[in-house]
Structure formats: C-alpha cells, structure tokens
Amino acid sequence: MTTTRAPMIRLLLLLLVAAACCFSSGSVVAATDSIGLGASVTGNQTLVSAGGIFELGFFSPPGGRTYLGIRYAGIADRTVVWVANRNDPLVSAPGALRLAPDGRLLILDRQNSTVWSSPAPTRRITAGAVARLGDDGNFLLSSDGSGSPQSVAWQSFDYPTDTLLPGMKLGIDFKRRLTRNLTSWNTPNDPSPGQYTFKLVPGGLPEFFLFQGPKKIYASGPFNGAGLTGVPNLRSQDFLFTVVNSPDETYYSYAITNPQLRSRFLMDGTAGVVQRYVWTNGQWSSFWYYPTDPASSGGDFGLLLFLEEEASGQNGAK
Numbered sequence: 001m002t003t004t005r006a007p008m009i010r011l012l013l014l015l016l017v018a019a020a021c022c023f024s025s026g027s028v029v030a031a032t033d034s035i036g037l038g039a040s041v042t043g044n045q046t047l048v049s050a051g052g053i054f055e056l057g058f059f060s061p062p063g064g065r066t067y068l069g070i071r072y073a074g075i076a077d078r079t080v081v082w083v084a085n086r087n088d089p090l091v092s093a094p095g096a097l098r099l100a101p102d103g104r105l106l107i108l109d110r111q112n113s114t115v116w117s118s119p120a121p122t123r124r125i126t127a128g129a130v131a132r133l134g135d136d137g138n139f140l141l142s143s144d145g146s147g148s149p150q151s152v153a154w155q156s157f158d159y160p161t162d163t164l165l166p167g168m169k170l171g172i173d174f175k176r177r178l179t180r181n182l183t184s185w186n187t188p189n190d191p192s193p194g195q196y197t198f199k200l201v202p203g204g205l206p207e208f209f210l211f212q213g214p215k216k217i218y219a220s221g222p223f224n225g226a227g228l229t230g231v232p233n234l235r236s237q238d239f240l241f242t243v244v245n246s247p248d249e250t251y252y253s254y255a256i257t258n259p260q261l262r263s264r265f266l267m268d269g270t271a272g273v274v275q276r277y278v279w280t281n282g283q284w285s286s287f288w289y290y291p292t293d294p295a296s297s298g299g300d301f302g303l304l305l306f307l308e309e310e311a312s313g314q315n316g317a318k
C-alpha cells in the first residue's frame with residue numbers, strides 16, 4: 001500500500017508545482033508596471049499599474065498617428081488621461097518607449113528614430129533606476145528605483161495634458177520653473193493642443209483663467225481661502241481641495257478620500273468647459289462644469305466655488 005501511494009503523491013506534488021510555476025510566470029508577463037534602464041515597451045505591450053487601475057501604452061486614433069498615453073484599465077471606458085507625445089506623433093508604427101541609459105524616456109518609431117524625449121532627469125540616475133506606472137496614474141522615474149519623493153527624476157504629473165487627476169497640481173512651480181496647465185485636445189481624435197487652456201495666472205491671490213487661444217474668456221476670481229463644499233449626488237467629504245500659495249509654488253489640487261472612486265477633471269475642447277467626472281454605474285458622469293449657464297439652476301456646485309461666484313458676477317455685468 002505505502003509503496004503504491006508514494007508515487008501517486010509525488011505525481012500530485014509534481015503537478016501542483018508545475019501548475020504553480022506556469023500560472024505565476026504567466027501573470028508576471030501580463031502585469032508589469034515598470035521598466036528599468038535599457039528596457040522598452042513596444043507595439044501593443046502595456047504597463048499596468050499594480051492595482052490594475054491605469055495602463056500605459058500606444059494608441060492610434062483614426063488618422064494614422066500613434067501616441068503614447070495613460071488610460072484607465074479596470075473599467076469599460078478606457079479614457080486617455082495623459083499623452084506623452086501630443087506634439088510629436090509617431091507616423092511610423094509600431095512605436096517603442098525606451099528608458100535610455102541616461103535616464104531619458106524615448107519614443108522611437110519603426111526605424112528606431114527618436115520622435116519624443118523626456119527632459120534630462122533632475123536627479124543623478126543609478127543602475128537601479130525604474131520608471132513605474134502607479135495606481136494614481138502617475139508615470140514616475142525614480143533615480144534609484146525606490147520611488148521615494150527624493151528620488152523623483154521625472155514624472156508625468158509634472159506635464160499635464162487635458163486632465164487633472166487626484167494628486168496632480170494645476171499652477172506654477174516658480175522654483176522649478178514648471179507651468180502646469182490643462183490644454184484641450186484639438187479634436188476628440190487628435191490629442192495635439194487645442195484652443196482651450198485652463199491655467200493659473202500668477203500675481204496676487206491665486207486666480208485661474210479659462211483661455212480660448214490668447215483670449216481670457218473666464219476668470220475664477222481670486223481665491224480667498226473660503227471652504228469649498230456642497231457637491232450634489234456625492235458626499236462632499238469624498239473630495240479634499242487644496243490651494244497653495246507660497247513663494248515657491250502656487251497651485252490647485254484635489255484628493256479623493258474614497259479609494260473606490262475614479263474621478264477626473266477635464267479641459268474639454270469640444271464644449272469649451274472644464275468638467276469634473278466620476279465613474280458611477282458603468283459610465284462617466286459629469287456632475288460639475290465651468291463656466292455654467294447662468295440661466296440653469298444646476299450651477300453652483302462648489303468644487304471650485306470661487307469660480308462659480310466670479311462667473312455669475314461677470315454675467316451680471318454683461
């Protein structure tokens with residue numbers, strides 16, 4: 001009895017080990033969130049953030065141009081929230097994203113010509129440098145791979161396109177000479193810069209303006225430190241808003257306290273408004289936008305309450 005049972009148990013163990021090995025190697029290939037020096041992401045390969053929230057990869061809207069972007073991964077609508085090469089489309093696909101040995105991120109075309117490059121890293125790069133896509137949607141190059149704030153050598157959050165995600169900043173970093181604005185896509189199929197920009201104009205109290213080309217079309221009014229509350233259909237404690245005004249930097253930012261909530265703040269080039277969306281019941285629901293129609297009763301939703309107040313002031317003066 002014992003002599004016949006032992007081989008069977010061994011066989012079972014072998015099968016278990018084999019299954020475990022193949023399963024884990026399969027999942028390692030499928031779910032990489034980062035690349036190291038010299039590594040690349042090519043063609044339709046993607047990086048997926050550890051919790052499966054965001055994905056980084058190439059996309060090709062109708063028209064034959066290819067872009068590297070970050071989009072949502074875990075939901076049906078894979079809305080693009082960031083584009084690396086919005087001014088430098090790839091016309092000769094497939095493309096490759098490579099982390100060069102000097103710590104620059106490069107987008108290469110089929111002929112290996114560089115079509116886009118990130119600026120020189122702001123920290124000394126070590127052999128352990130890693131560019132990782134986080135569950136917050138930030139693609140962050142860490143000079144030593146630790147991901148610590150001191151090791152940040154470049155990050156996509158410093159170069160917004162048309163979308164402000166929780167944790168991103170809208171404003172100016174005077175020390176680092178970074179201007180972070182939201183500029184609309186040119187058309188829904190063309191991520192190149194469109195005519196609308198939402199940005200901080202420095203000087204005095206923090207004030208944000210909506211531009212159409214060179215023309216200021218709406219002003220937020222200076223931020224006076226008042227609390228921002230009152231969000232319909234949402235508990236307002238889901239959102240935390242920050243306006244920082246210091247000699248080093250001035251910015252607006254927001255955070256979400258409910259980790260289940262996906263939210264984005266968009267400079268929409270089709271409507272010419274900034275809109276805030278949350279993902280609910282399988283779709284994006286827009287519950288706040290600016291400028292609002294003064295005749296509509298649904299206006300003053302508070303997330304940027306000071307914007308609303310100024311908008312009604314301007315409309316009254318017309």
Ligand SMILES: *[C@@H]1O[C@H](CO)[C@@H](O)[C@H](O)[C@H]1NC(C)=O
Nearest residue numbers: 042043044045046093094095
């Ligand atoms: C990725 O691209 C290759 C070659 O273009 C194609 O054969 C393959 O089906 C693609 N895979 C996916 C998942 O789209």
Ligand SMILES: *[C@@H]1O[C@H](CO)[C@@H](O)[C@H](O)[C@H]1NC(C)=O
Nearest residue numbers: 040096108109110111112113
């Ligand atoms: C592009 O670079 C890769 C990796 O260095 C190499 O394998 C490939 O042959 C190159 N392709 C061309 C067209 O030069």
Ligand SMILES: *[C@@H]1O[C@H](CO)[C@@H](O)[C@H](O)[C@H]1NC(C)=O
Nearest residue numbers: 179180181182183197199211
């Ligand atoms: C918005 O920011 C980008 C990148 O910093 C800059 O190139 C562009 O000129 C800015 N647009 C406006 C209208 O300020």
